[in-house]
Amino acid sequence: MSRPSKAYIAGAYEHPTRHAVDISVAQLHADVAKGALADAGLTKDDVDGYFCAGDAPGLGGLSMAEYMGLKLRYTDTTETGGSSYVIHLGHAAEAIAAGKCSVALITLAGRPKMASAGATRNYGDDTPDGGFEVPFSPTIVNNYAMAAMRHCHEFGTTSEQLAWVKVAASQHAQHNKHAVRQEVVTVEDVLHSPMIADPLHRLDCCVISDGGGALVVVSPEIAKSLGDRGVKLLGQGEAVKHLNGGKIDLTYTGAVFSGPKAFEEANLTPADMDCAMIYDSFTITVLMTLEDLGFCEKGQGGRFVADGNLISGVGKLPFNTDGGGLCNNHPTNRGGMTKVIEAVRQLRGEAHPKVQVPDCTLALAHGTGGQIGTRMGSATVILGRNDA
Amino acid sequence: MSQSERSYPQPPVTVETQPFWDGAAAGKLLLKRCRDCGETHYYPRALCPFCFSGETEWYEASGQGRIYTYSVMRRVPAPYVIAFVTLAEGVSMMTNIVDCDPDTVAIGQDVQLTFRETEGGYALPVFAPVTA
Numbered sequence: 001m002s003r004p005s006k007a008y009i010a011g012a013y014e015h016p017t018r019h020a021v022d023i024s025v026a027q028l029h030a031d032v033a034k035g036a037l038a039d040a041g042l043t044k045d046d047v048d049g050y051f052c053a054g055d056a057p058g059l060g061g062l063s064m065a066e067y068m069g070l071k072l073r074y075t076d077t078t079e080t081g082g083s084s085y086v087i088h089l090g091h092a093a094e095a096i097a098a099g100k101c102s103v104a105l106i107t108l109a110g111r112p113k114m115a116s117a118g119a120t121r122n123y124g125d126d127t128p129d130g131g132f133e134v135p136f137s138p139t140i141v142n143n144y145a146m147a148a149m150r151h152c153h154e155f156g157t158t159s160e161q162l163a164w165v166k167v168a169a170s171q172h173a174q175h176n177k178h179a180v181r182q183e184v185v186t187v188e189d190v191l192h193s194p195m196i197a198d199p200l201h202r203l204d205c206c207v208i209s210d211g212g213g214a215l216v217v218v219s220p221e222i223a224k225s226l227g228d229r230g231v232k233l234l235g236q237g238e239a240v241k242h243l244n245g246g247k248i249d250l251t252y253t254g255a256v257f258s259g260p261k262a263f264e265e266a267n268l269t270p271a272d273m274d275c276a277m278i279y280d281s282f283t284i285t286v287l288m289t290l291e292d293l294g295f296c297e298k299g300q301g302g303r304f305v306a307d308g309n310l311i312s313g314v315g316k317l318p319f320n321t322d323g324g325g326l327c328n329n330h331p332t333n334r335g336g337m338t339k340v341i342e343a344v345r346q347l348r349g350e351a352h353p354k355v356q357v358p359d360c361t362l363a364l365a366h367g368t369g370g371q372i373g374t375r376m377g378s379a380t381v382i383l384g385r386n387d388a
Numbered sequence: 389m390s391q392s393e394r395s396y397p398q399p400p401v402t403v404e405t406q407p408f409w410d411g412a413a414a415g416k417l418l419l420k421r422c423r424d425c426g427e428t429h430y431y432p433r434a435l436c437p438f439c440f441s442g443e444t445e446w447y448e449a450s451g452q453g454r455i456y457t458y459s460v461m462r463r464v465p466a467p468y469v470i471a472f473v474t475l476a477e478g479v480s481m482m483t484n485i486v487d488c489d490p491d492t493v494a495i496g497q498d499v500q501l502t503f504r505e506t507e508g509g510y511a512l513p514v515f516a517p518v519t520a
């Protein structure tokens with residue numbers, strides 16, 4: 001059958017570097033743009049829409065448009081942290097469908113290894129929530145750990161179950177020669193790694209890496225002219241969740257809202273997905289997101305991820321087959337882009353043979369930006385193979 | 389953990405939140421309540437986030453709360469407990485749990501308001517376990 005699609009991902013590219021000692025942030029953005037355009041069979045002169053987020057140097061997309069010599073009639077610099085690029089995908093499809101642009105470029109890049117790790121984020125003294133968080137020193141890992149602790153309390157989720165998420169990622173990363181961590185780890189390895197912020201151990205946490213990625217989104221007409229490697233964008237949903245005036249519930253994420261919208265637009269269900277690429281800043285992020293997207297009942301995420309269920313060729317739902325942020329790459333602490341790129345590889349049959357899902361036709365990618373213990377942007381896309 | 393407590397960063401304060409910090413300096417935890425819908429919200433704002441009324445008023449919280457969730461930050465010279473505490477007034481706030489062994493902190497534990505001084509000399513509302 002041929003499902004309707006407003007737009008296609010025609011090009012995708014992940015920078016091979018994980019430590020950009022001698023590459024500027026601007027060059028990283030341009031390098032990944034060049035890679036994605038070459039992958040699509042297009043040039044920078046074909047680009048008429050540009051999407052980037054807060055990692056792009058300069059004011060919005062202006063500086064990078066100038067650096068790359070782009071001539072634009074559409075730009076969108078929606079900033080929701082690591083989920084930005086998954087939101088950009090949906091916005092690009094809408095803009096293309098509305099005739100506002102026809103070749104949209106999305107870039108992500110950065111060099112976080114130059115900055116101190118684990119620092120408390122500060123968005124400026126006028127940030128209204130700042131005074132009520134900064135003095136308590138919530139690191140990023142704390143703001144995920146507190147959600148994990150509550151999840152364990154309400155649903156009986158265990159550290160062993162959380163560890164299975166990392167184990168699955170490491171099983172995939174062993175086949176990725178670019179991955180930061182290529183060694184296979186066991187549940188025991190995770191549990192015996194140092195406790196960072198209860199209940200999250202060091203191996204429950206993603207890697208920190210430099211690098212970047214880019215996507216090229218085009219109209220169905222242009223996709224057709226480029227051959228059959230294009231990937232269909234079948235559905236997208238986005239949402240913002242926050243602390244709701246102090247009436248909080250940290251046991252779920254914004255995926256509760258973004259997932260159903262994406263599935264509804266695609267006219268598909270979680271059971272239809274051949275694989276899922278889920279932003280994995282921490283193991284708990286994956287476990288809660290899978291529940292919220294409807295891959296299992298709320299509270300059953302621990303059981304769902306255990307016993308290798310996320311390992312390609314072993315379990316029911318292959319996830320993050322490149323090793324994800326937990327093992328492969330987490331460019332500039334923003335994981336949404338690389339999730340989409342690996343989903344594209346799977347749908348083109350271009351993932352590593354050891355992790356390629358046979359006859360992969362439908363895939364989900366999900367981004368989480370901000371922090372699940374406070375405020376987050378969540379975005380879900382449903383992607384389909386060219387003939388899906 | 390009194391022997392090696394960490395230093396508390398100075399809060400960024402705005403014209404909107406200055407009364408909260410003035411209250412803390414006087415030993416009070418001030419909350420905002422909406423005169424129109426009656427709901428208390430946190431962090432305190434000029435506009436009610438539930439009904440968008442501009443008629444919000446300060447009042448003093450009881451100082452009683454219960455730990456909703458927490459985490460112990462271990463990978464620092466002086467480990468500390470960060471938490472969300474649900475106040476008796478119904479809203480939850482990010483805070484630290486002090487005057488305790490971090491390994492004994494638990495969800496559901498009753499806690500009582502106390503204060504710490506931040507860098508820059510602000511009084512910071514934190515909580516300590518209620519001891520029988």
Ligand SMILES: [Zn+2]
Nearest residue numbers: 422425436439
């Ligand atoms: Zn109100």
